[in-house]
Amino acid sequence: METQTLIYIFVGLSFALYIAIAVWSRAGSTTEFYVAGGGVNPVVNGMATAADWMSAASFISMAGLIAFLGYDGSVYLMGWTGGYVLLALLLAPYLRKFGEFTVPDFIGTRYYSKAARVVAVLCLIIISFTYIAGQMRGVGIVFSRFLDVPIFWGVVIGMGIVFIYAVLGGMKGITYTQVAQYCVLIFAYMVPAFFISFMLTGNPVPPLGLGSEVNDGSGMFVLEKLDLVLTDLGFAAYTDGSKSMIDVFCITLALMVGTAGLPHVIVRFFTVPKASDARRSAGWALLFIALLYVTAGPVGAFARLNFTQTVNETAYADAPEWFTNWEANDLIAWRDKNEDGVMQYRPGDAFEGAPVFALDATGPSGERLLENAPTDNANEVYVDRDIMVLANPEIAQLPGWVIALVAAGGLAAALSTAAGLLLVISSSVSHDLLKRTFRPDITEKGELRAARIAATAAILVAGYLGIYPPGWVAQVVAFAFGIAAATLFPAIVMGIFSKRMNREGAIAGMLGGLVFTLSYIWYFKLWDPSLNVEANWLFGISPEGIGVIGMVLNFTVALTVSAMTKGPPVEIGRLIENIRVPRGAQTPHTH
Template structure:
């Protein structure tokens, strides 16, 4: 059976499973729509949380980033998993004890202000919408490559599928669908990794294969990879750190607090029966996430090795001269997987020296010895542009694995993108229908009408998400960074201060959220060349163009969070103190007993 037919069958069966679960678990009340009735088992919720979190960025992009960055790519592993530790220890149990449906509702009640709740909704919508662009784009890429349809058609199919199981099922349908999607995506990630680890090292466990010797040699996989990338002018794979150590630290911190502040992740902990279950659920989520995240470094290293072995065979062969003509392959003899991925535009070849061969190397190296060797070989620049996003998806094809494995990877990539898209859409729907319509504009709305408003707002959100996927804004490459930056700089500090600072008042919380959001947006947009001062592109503050002490925009959320905390505490000291009943509320929420809802009077 050919690859396209196999992929249609595997992806079609997975879609039928999702739709069947949605019909079985459709929501019949606002409680089921927003928090699945609050009765989800912690193990089930942990699995759904893992699927909700492991988006297209985790499944498709993370190992590709590690493949390109090497050791430095570990910041994604530390940041994203570390965020769950913060979430489990500092946020989830207390928010569950508070007993509300959403993050804006917690902020509105804790800071006794509808204005604070409205600002939280704005932050939530901005973070969720920017994050969802990447998910819908990932759906389009996976469809266009593996099902051989246009990018637009892929996004339309994805929109329709999410509509069926998210709008009708609400959080209840999404939860059980995400359990199925987790199973699909974890199999799709680990099965090819086992195959490739066996091929390269003879060890079926990828985590152990990463440190094993290559088959038939006494050279380890990582040592060989270090040699290959060094011969081609790249930084050593096992030691390279992109940028400064300060930036790596701040980047990791930003990912951690951004993870802990993402509203669609936090909402999952409102679906379990008790405070204890919220903690247990967070622990299970970490275990399920680790099943993929511990494999990712092996997938990245093995994907990079396979890529190098395919397009620069002379470099990979022992004792071969990497600068000889036979070290590279002829373009007209390129393997079939390259031809297929060229059609997506994610892999491009440009014959800069006209020799008909593919030169893949670091033409930007500052090593004079390397440059001299490249010049002597007659190379005029790197001729192959490989998008990091294809490394995981193309890896089984590069390794010549069976068609059913390649089809499984396609289904896994779609499951990862759709599961996170559904969670984000649920957060958007709850913010609009529950926090804005019921919380601000129509407080006496009936449960039936609120449920209808939630479904309509989710349907509208799906249309907007699809349109953004079809027409991504100019800053699309930085949307994930922007989403994390917004969550880290606006929502996380407000939640932390709401739980642990009895003296934080509404004026401080509002000022902090606005300040953190503002500085983060300005910096990210400035760095992406979309912010202008009197018609001149903003050129940065300290450390060169578009930089602040060498901190990249992807890492700036941590700086925005620091601004939020500082502004909030200064303003709170200069304004009226927190009412006593709110102080009592904070004290009661922090008491580690029970799980009953506690509410404070709103002024």
């Protein structure tokens, strides 16, 4: 059977499964829509949390970043994995003990303030839309290549699928859909990794394969061979890091504490019966996540080695089929600068940003003509980093069914997280803004309708951000973590562990962290990207890691303002003491 036919079958069957689950688990109440009724088994919730967490950034983009960043890419592995340990130990059981529906619910009640709730909703929406842009971009890339449609229409189709099971099923539908999506995505990620590890080293276990000898007779280990191949071409060694220690520390910490402050992850711990189940859920989630994360590093190294050896010094006329497939989707390109008909992969930017293809025009060697390729360096090859995991099976010439499986897995990863984010956005609008702030007399039926309308509007905005994203998938996601670290994380931590923290301090801290972090990212990424170099960064910290400074600013402002203003009411102190009690769980409040 042809590969394209297998792709249609695998993707079609997975979509049919997701939609069937959504119809079966349609939410009939606000409790089911927001927290799946609050009775999800910890193991099931752990698997759903893993799918919610392992987004397009984890499945599609992380290994691609590691492939091209090498040692520097390890910050994503350390930060995103360590964040779950922090979440399990520091926040999850206490938030479940509190018994509310959403993060703004916790902040609004703990800080006895509608203003604090509104600020939390503002932060949540900014974080979620920043994050979701990467997910929809991932959906567009997968559709573009594997289903042979433009990225625009790929995003539109993905929006339609998410609409069906997020708007219909709410958290109840999303939870059980994400269990299915986890099974699809982890199988799709591991199978090609096993194949490629065995082909390169004779060892089918990727982490062990990464430390094994390449079976080409050279007697060299994988990383040793990769370092040699890259340095011979003029690149830095794969195992050398170029980032400063302070930037590595800040990016890793921003990803860690950002994980613990992400609203779509935190809300998953409101779906289990009691506080102890929240901790168990986090443990199971960490186990399920680890399966992919210990494999991502080897996948990145294998991908870079295969890509470099396949592309470099290859005549364009003899380019492998996978190259022309991705070239047709504008995600890989070649510009024959010296007109010798041979692809030269060297250090230096081949293009300023993504390539711009001239319609129906070809260059001297038959390549698709490009309009923005610089001529001041020797590099002729452009590759979108987000394609490496998806292209890996094709580069390694694996069977068609493996390629089809990866396509289904990439879509599962992106759609699962997109759905969780959309639910967070819709619940914050319908529950926190309407029910708890501006229209407390709204009926449950009206609140549910508002939640679905908000989810629909969020899908439209998310689709636009997916079509016009401000960076690579994982890079966009890293900004969301920085914003979460600078806004919600300090407010939640101080809300649990500080009886003195009051509403004035919390509001001032969140706004300070938000304005500073957003301004820094906007200045270097949107206002003038040419300034985005280490010499211009504050303390040498990149936009991906600046959330740590935003977090410190948040804590500093909040504690200072709190010390200068009246403390919280006595009943808030009793509420905090009740949250800290490690036994049982409080029944969710009736709204």
